[in-house]
Amino acid sequence: MKDFPSPDDFIALFRNFEKQQIKVYALPNEVVQAKYACQLLTPNESTTGLVLADESLLPVVLASLPEGVTKVNITMGYSVKYSATYTFIRQLFKLIQQLRFVQNDTWIPRSSWMELLYHPFLMEYKELRQQIDYLLDKKSTYQLYLSLNKSSLFKSDSPIEQRLYSFLKNSDRLNYINHLLELLRFFEMEWIQKEILSINQELELQVVRKLFNALSKFYELLQSNEIEINDNRLLWRLIHQIIQRQKIDLYGEPLEGLQIMGLMESRLIDFDKVLVLSLNESVIPGDKFMPTFILHSLRSFFGMPIPERREAIDAYHFYRLLQRSQQSFLFYSQFIGADEVDKSSYVRQLLYNPDIQVQEVFIHDKITKSDRVEPIIIDKKTIGEDWQKLINEFNGMLLSHAALVSYIQCPLKYYFERVKHLTDAKLFPDDEIEAKMGDFFHEAIKKLFKNYDIIEPQHLDDIKKNISTVVDNLISNNFDLTWMQVLLMKEQLKSWLYKFIDIEKAEISHFPAKIIVLEQELNTKIKISEKKLLLFGRADLIIERDDAIYIIDFKTGLEKDVSFDKIEDLFKQNAKLVYAFQLAFYGYLYRVNRKSEKPLYLENIYIKKYDTPFKKILSKLELKQDDKGKTKTSYEQLNFDENIVAEFETCLKDKINELLDENIPFTQTTDNKNCEYCNFNLICKKN
Ligand code: SF4
Known part of the structure; x- marks a missing residue:
């Protein structure tokens, strides 16, 4: 200090803490x-410093700068793993791990391809946006995998598409890196040609260059040493490790514009106004774990670096920044990701110090974590044309179960599905496969039973022998499904059918019975x-036995209760009674125009858990008298007779009248169980 004294005009601000008003803001999450x-920034203040304790926030900060802030200097080390270039490469490699190469063709998984198309780098290109529109179009054929050679989607020869397809057509690991380098070079050239680049794009440009250099070296290393990598996952792990280590050092001109920097970079710089972000305990001081074999006490004794020292350095930088500024704005989040987090102990120290004026502001009221919607x-x-169209369609319209x-x-949900015709079910291939399995089961039963008017118990052995052939023919090797899925589906379907027939061969059985309806509307x-209106539904199986007629509906999903108290309960919002309503509706459709002396019962067969016939028959709460004359209630199997039909029809008409009533709006369900698997949950955010 003696050798390097302060300049004569240097004004030391040693008790500046007491003079300034420090504001601490608590916000719901890091992005907010x-x-x-x-x-809180005003245009082009060169004496303002925005300090990021967590460097991963840099892209969000750059994207959020007010329009007037045009001069920005970034001085910090920025890890490439937080960049959009990294996510682009990660998505590409995720995609190639899922590619299938069959019959000289490359099959691309539809969902991962769409995910990639949504990447900000690709969304810029009109031709790729058109692909998304095509894939989302309800009229396009749904396929889990898209053929790179045959699909019309991949016929365009725009530069970006050509580069993407060349990347995907590869099967050589080394070439993947080469084509990736070409893609990076392509983005670089595209951006350089732009007249104006946003601050974020300039940052990505630097990332692209950095990664291009790092991956080129990796490529040369593999090439010169003739190293072969035979596994895509291993290749990705190596590339991932290289990317993880890359940092770009952003240096700026400290005399002009807004200064954005990390905490370390702020040392020896004074600002009039300073904003410090991410003041959370997990970030600053954060986890100062040091991987070392030398005991903490020994390190401490011999004056080697210890975690406390690192904390002390952070503390010094933090307090020095505040000490030298006129206005300080400090920010912390209450959630990082899904985890609740605490404010930094440095902030606490400020709040508890009686000599410093600190105002803590909570911003929940205005901006919430999006859980209250x-x-x-x-x-x-108010839906005008759509509603009129719906009303007019009701003149002779079909109304399904x-x-x-x-x-x-x-x-x-009805409004989303039937008025706006929205559906994104195709984005969830697992649902599609589950639905396909149901369809295959119904189709298999139809084929196995179709040659019989009456099924006697002795016919069941013959039916069982046919199962394997019927299933093999039914699930063909089309490329909607992978060969593995085809194999698994065949085995699953066969095991369900064998189980069903085996159970029916026991003493308690639906057979002998006459087949009245097999998969019919x-x-x-x-x-x-x-x-x-034309009301309709599709019955899986209707059989006539000596004792009664049974309408059977096969289910491949989870069991639901089919007992209810009153007919009107079937028309209330209650997700548990959906299957009960379906059975009752089929009972109504069957009975309303047919007279029969025999009782009509309605049954669900849950094929995954099928162990006893007649177990899940639609049942209603009834009053009964026991032997001693006492009145008791119990659920009794419901004979869907004329009285029940009349009662059901009254409730049904009321419900349809409600649907047609212009004064009753479309509202959200009151039973949240309905939302659990609803495709529209992303729009509603009800749960
Ligand atoms: S998420 Fe819930 S409220 Fe929204 S449409 Fe679906 S079921 Fe209805």
Whole structure:
């Protein structure tokens, strides 16, 4: 200090803490924190410092800068793993791990391909956005895998598409790196040609260059040493390790514009106004773990670096920054990801110090973690053309069991599906496979039973022998499914069918029985408010036995209760009674136009857990008298006779009238169980 004294005009501000007003902001999460902090910036202040304790926030901060802030200097080490270039490469390698090479063709998984197309680097290209539109179009054929050679999607020869397809057509690991380098070079050239680049794009440009150099060296190393990598996952792990280590050092001109920097880079720089982000305990001081074999006490004794020293350095930088500034704005998040986190102990120290004026501001009221969302209510009168179209369609419109269930359980879901025709079910291939398995089971039963008018118990052995052939023919080797899926589905389907027949061969069985209906539509016309409707549903199996007629609906999903108290309960929002409503609706469709002396029972067969026939028969709460004359209630199997049909029809008409009533809006369900697997949960955010 003696050798390097302060300049004569240097004014030391030693008790500046007491003079300034420090504001501490608590915000719901890191992104909101960055956006809120940027609102406090005014254009081109060179004496303002924005200090990022967590460097990963840099892209969010750059994207949130107010329009007037044009001069920005970034001085910090920025890890490439936080960049969009990294996510692009990661998605590419995820995709190639899922590619299939069959018959000289490359098959691309649809969902991962769409995920890649949504990447900000690719969304810039019109031709790739058109691909997304095509893939989302309801009229396009749904396939889990897209053929690179045959699909019309991949016929365009725009430069970006050509580079992407060359990358995907490879099977040589070394060439993957080469084509990746070409892609990086392509992005670099594209961006250089742009007249104006946003600050974020400039940052990505540097990342692309950095990675290009690092991966080129890796490529040369593999090439010169003739190292072969035979596994895509290993290749990705190596590339990932290289990327993880890359940092770009961003140096700026400290005399002009807004200064953005890390905490370390702020040493020896004074600002009039300073904003420090991510002041959370897990970030600063954070985990100062040091991987070492030397005991802490020995390190301490011999004056070697210890965690406390690192904490002390952070503390010094933090307090020095505040000490030298006129205005300090400090920010911390209450959540990082899904985890609740605490404010930094440095902030606590400030709050508990009686000599320093610190104001803590909580911003929850204005910006919340998006868990409290206003309910969605759609007024039928405001949807104009769509509503008129729907009303007009009701003149002779078909109303299926699925549409009715949708309306009863959640009028808003009905609006999304039937009025706006929204559906994103195709984005969830697992649901598709589950639905396919159900279809295959129904189809297999139809084929196995079709040659019999009456099935006697002795026929069941012959039916069982046919199962393997029927299933093999049914699930063909088309490329909607991978060969592994085909194999698994065949085995699964066969085991369900064998189990079903084995159970039916026991003493208690549905057979002998006459087959009345096999996979067939049931329908009836109904007139409501001068509008004619055709109600319909598809029955899996209707059999006539000596004792009664049974309508059987096969289910491949989880079991649901089919007992209920009153018919009107079937028309209330209650996800548990969806299957009960379906059976009752089929009972209504069958019985309303047919007279029969025999009782009509309705049954679900849960094929995955099938162990006893007649176990899940639609049942209703009844009053009964026991032997001693006492009245008791119990659920009794429901004979769907004329009285029940009349009662059901009254409730059904009321419900359809409600649907047609312009004054009753489409509202969200009151039973949250309906939302658990609803495709529209992303829009509703009900749970
Ligand atoms: S998420 Fe829930 S409220 Fe929204 S449409 Fe689906 S079922 Fe209805």
